[in-house]
Amino acid sequence: MLGCLFVPSNNEEQAINVDLQTDAALQVDISDALSERDKVKFTVHTKSSLPNFKQNEFSVVRQHEEFIWLHDSFVENEDYAGYIIPPAPPRPDFDASREKLQKLGEGEGSMTKEEFTKMKQELEAEYLAIFKKTVAMHEVFLCRVAAHPILRKDLNFHVFLEYNQDLSVRGKNKKEKLEDFFKNMVKSADGVIVSGVKDVDDFFEHERTFLVEYHNRVKDASAKSDKMTRSHKNVADDYNRIGSSLYTLGTKVEVQLYCHIPLFYFSQQKIEARVSADEDLKLSDLLKYYLRESQAAKDLLYRRSRSLVDYENANKALDKARAKNKDVLQAETTQQLCCQKFEKISESAKQELIDFKTRRVAAFRKNLVELAELELKHAKVTGIYFCFHFRQLLFHRIIEVGLEGTL
């Protein structure tokens, strides 16, 4: 069982992929997290000056399922149909990491003690990195909700933040999961039908075309970025192995002479590993996040198109009713409702999509700048390591000459 306590430093870890205004009225963060065998417990910490809460500052412990419950409650709420619902955080997945640690434990006998300790350290670092990421993802979700002018007032959200007992939200059982699956199928089929309807409004027509293409390309870029960072990790592991081999070669066969070369390879490896991890955070996570957000934006457009279709259908029904002079009042009310719903959604959707663009541009900017700065730092550090070890080589040349002289 691996238990690790994690205290994120608020300024850095928060808002990794989203640039959010922190607002005195409501500030939410994850101050602590504990990983137990198969679940992660997040300590959600709130600071608020709003009158809705009993205290100004308080904390509760929440698990992943409760986050999902909150997200789903937003999606199912008709009143929020006109907003981009912040995407739910992905499930914490330590399976791969745990498996690797287990394999390492089994293979302990077949490698040297140094190799084993090294690999163990690395796997633990990997585990910690995944842990940090999942905490960040959950935090970003909460922050997005807290920053949204309407969603932050949601009652379920307040309960989530304040109620210090277990919300008794269980994960979906098989039947419910199957229902979800069918719902999704119907939705995507419907989405296809609905998207066939051309929009009168230029803004939304453009947004739809843009979002569909963007979403696909982000998906592709995200997958390729993942592969690239994994390759980087493989290369780093290779450096590690080569370093150990050179070290053994150096110590057994030629004492001292090769020490610096293996040390150099080790340091190279650490740098490569860090580059890979940073690329991972900056690039891959960013792309993954916007994959989910662009999906949420697409969902908004779908809901709007749906309501537009409903509105047009209601119009047709009204015309028919007037022609037949039957149930006219009912048709009128339906049509009015549809009209209101459609206009409400359209209005808020426009603003949401503009905000989405602003957020996206800001997040990309922040991450790309940080990525470039990190890469620069690494390149320079490698240069320094190189210079240092190169210098050592030169230095040892002198020693060797002395050695030959005394023989």
Place this chain on the structure above:
Amino acid sequence: MAAEREPPPLGDARQPDLEELEDGEDLFTSTVSTLESSPSSPEPASLPAEDISTNSNGPKPAEIILEDDREDLFAEATEEVSLDSPEREPILSPEPTPAITPVTPTTLVAPRMESKSIAAPVIFDRSREEIEEEANGDVFDIEINVSDPEKVGDGMNAYMAYRVTTKTALPMFNKNEFSVKRRFSDFLGLHSKLATKYMHVGYIVPPAPEKSIVGMTKVKVGKEDSSSTEFVEKRRAALERYLQRTVKHPTLLQDPDLRQFLESSELPRAVNTQALSGAGILRMVNKAADAVNKMTIKMNESDAWFEEKQQQFENLDQQLRKLHASVEALVCHRKELSANTAAFAKSAAMLGNSEDHTALSRALSQLAEVEEKIDQLHQEQAFADFYMFSELLGDYIRLIAAVKGVFDHRMKCWQKWQDAQVTLQKKREAEAKLQLANKPDKLQQAKDEIKEEIEEWETKVQQGERDFEQISKTIRKEVGRFERERVRDFKTVIVKYLESLVQTQQQLIKYWEAFLPEAKAIA
């Protein structure tokens, strides 16, 4: 700052620099000053060519590409490293082993510090080797190049012909520069002849590159893809290294077969190198017989040196194999990384195209370009360092097999000597028996015969002992030579790697520095 330092003219004893050796920083800045003073042109060679014969000719500009702005990287680095030096002290301390004192390095080292290139350690190395080898007379003015692979013929009878160019001032050759066309089996034939002549007296004959049926078939069939060009290039480089190693050997250089190989325009076809020829099958049988013999010979090793060395070579063999496997894995993963980076670059470009915010779109396209350039860079580096390293490891694994072979020959030699002694003993016993016997008529004749045989076997025993001592002596020398060569070869490769790494890092810095303002410009 380093920029103001003038490297002193050749020949000055640089005493002040050596005092500064303890303070690592200054050693470094002195290197920086030598670096910037000479941007030299690169002459990449797969093995350092032996034409820097004496110091009086001055150090030749060696194998790197120097850019003037590299100085900046080093300048920065110097400062950074000095901050680090407290933790590095344990490594920096000049007492790696108790027995070593940097005794009078001044006279030996001082002139070397003038070497005006980043390949200073290589020059150091060579200078030290030269001093040693001058004593042994092991420096030769001969350079071999293998180039221009050309496909001759068609279909399954086709073969690659390589141009072997020799540049030399040695008197034993007719001309100073000449070239011939040779095919792969010619090289194998040469090796076979040399091995037969020299291995059994203890000389480590460098092994020829391995045959590759798959590789060659692709070439024969005429597949013009990158893997077959790679294969041909790999083979060309391997053949070059093989010849260079062979001519470095003082005894082998004198061999007439080698001279004929290098000089004569027509060479009898070495059919015996084919696997399925009569000679090939005979070789296989002999190999099997040898393996059996090895198991049955129980040698009384009187010389601890040999026992130790054999053990060392066993260990080295294992470690090199392991290292070779790791390096090949790295080469493979680097190729993967390259492919994935290229794929990502394309994907990022597409994303940039669909992004409707202009500045962000531009930045993403830039990112795609940067990643593409980095991919190119990584490819070049991967070739320069690890590919060469991998090839060198392969060479050494085969060389060690040759070394083991030589040790085996010594064992056989010993066995022969012992057998001769046993036979002599038997003959003496037979003689003694005859003395005791009482058959006058046949006796005298038999006695004479036996006496002759005893003399014969006494000579054989003496010869056997001499042979054994000779082979032991030769092996000692050869092993010493091998170890020096190995140290030199590995260091050259690793220094080359470090050099190419510096360039790579410099380029990386340039690319990211160009990208950063674009990223910041996203409004």
